[in-house]
Amino acid sequence: MTVEESLIRTAVATWTINIDRATTLFAGASEAQLQQEIAPGKNRLIYLWGHLIAVHDRMLPLLGIGPRRYADLDAAFLEGADRAVDVSIGRDELAARWAATNGALQEAFDRFTAADWTARHTAVSEADFAANPLRNRLSVVLNRAAHVSYHLGQAALAPK
Amino acid sequence: MTVEESLIRTAVATWTINIDRATTLFAGASEAQLQQEIAPGKNRLIYLWGHLIAVHDRMLPLLGIGPRRYADLDAAFLEGADRAVDVSIGRDELAARWAATNGALQEAFDRFTAADWTARHTAVSEADFAANPLRNRLSVVLNRAAHVSYHLGQAALAPK
Numbered sequence: 001m002t003v004e005e006s007l008i009r010t011a012v013a014t015w016t017i018n019i020d021r022a023t024t025l026f027a028g029a030s031e032a033q034l035q036q037e038i039a040p041g042k043n044r045l046i047y048l049w050g051h052l053i054a055v056h057d058r059m060l061p062l063l064g065i066g067p068r069r070y071a072d073l074d075a076a077f078l079e080g081a082d083r084a085v086d087v088s089i090g091r092d093e094l095a096a097r098w099a100a101t102n103g104a105l106q107e108a109f110d111r112f113t114a115a116d117w118t119a120r121h122t123a124v125s126e127a128d129f130a131a132n133p134l135r136n137r138l139s140v141v142l143n144r145a146a147h148v149s150y151h152l153g154q155a156a157l158a159p160k
Numbered sequence: 161m162t163v164e165e166s167l168i169r170t171a172v173a174t175w176t177i178n179i180d181r182a183t184t185l186f187a188g189a190s191e192a193q194l195q196q197e198i199a200p201g202k203n204r205l206i207y208l209w210g211h212l213i214a215v216h217d218r219m220l221p222l223l224g225i226g227p228r229r230y231a232d233l234d235a236a237f238l239e240g241a242d243r244a245v246d247v248s249i250g251r252d253e254l255a256a257r258w259a260a261t262n263g264a265l266q267e268a269f270d271r272f273t274a275a276d277w278t279a280r281h282t283a284v285s286e287a288d289f290a291a292n293p294l295r296n297r298l299s300v301v302l303n304r305a306a307h308v309s310y311h312l313g314q315a316a317l318a319p320k
Contacts, residue, residue: 001293003274003275004164007274008167013294014303114167115163139170146174150309150313152310152313153311154317
């Protein structure tokens with residue numbers, strides 16, 4: 001394994017480990033558990049899960065992998081606070097979208113070359129990227145891995 | 161900037177960004193705020209802060225940077241639950257230790273070479289590292305950056 005491969009595989013493992021933890025927590029929760037608030041008056045588990053799916057869905061175009069699939073989640077899980085929008089989506093559909101989205105991301109991460117990883121993401125212009133070359137695909141993935149962990153810390157507070 | 165440098169600087173930036181967020185949140189809190197629980201019956205902010213200092217202090221030997229300095233924090237912030245051990249350490253002392261610990265880590269991260277980053281950390285044997293070469297210094301730092309984010313998510317729930 002080259003040094004480049006080692007750096008990349010280590011970084012991707014950080015993403016994958018956090019996804020696996022979130023899968024255990026959310027996909028392993030019952031419908032009743034998903035309706036529980038992480039603390040009195042705070043977000044429900046189902047909101048955090050839908051929020052992560054919507055954010056990861058947006059990573060597909062951001063990383064140049066493909067178009068979004070679940071923009072219908074944005075109103076309830078990204079733009080609005082929990083309970084601000086009626087949500088009819090159920091547990092099984094969220095589980096399927098969670099698996100499909102992270103599966104598509106992982107498939108791309110496993111084939112990205114070092115040049116792919118250090119190339120700009122699609123939300124930064126060529127000029128801005130020239131000024132700050134750390135605004136690359138890897139920065140997006142590491143930032144989003146930390147974002148998963150941020151909400152895992154909250155989800156861990158929910159009553160068991 | 162080489163591809164290796166870009167990968168490494170991007171990963172280190174993930175660490176630094178999360179440390180900066182934690183500094184804003186914890187070092188910017190008043191003594192009264194630090195005593196608040198993140199949610200009823202859950203950890204206080206001061207506990208999360210002391211916990212992160214103790215964990216980061218342990219990174220110094222783990223990454224071969226130097227010896228620990230604050231093992232006296234372990235009983236209250238690492239081994240015991242919040243309030244299980246009387247803590248006499250005050251806000252200013254925690255702020256000084258937080259800055260000193262993360263400063264020592266950042267100084268090392270800024271001089272580590274690609275070979276340093278992909279070398280094993282001190283808690284894995286040479287045999288185990290040969291079997292899994294991703295158990296390197298970079299994995300520790302990315303894992304700990306996600307750990308900071310995990311507790312930031314919790315700290316964000318505390319009453320303002």
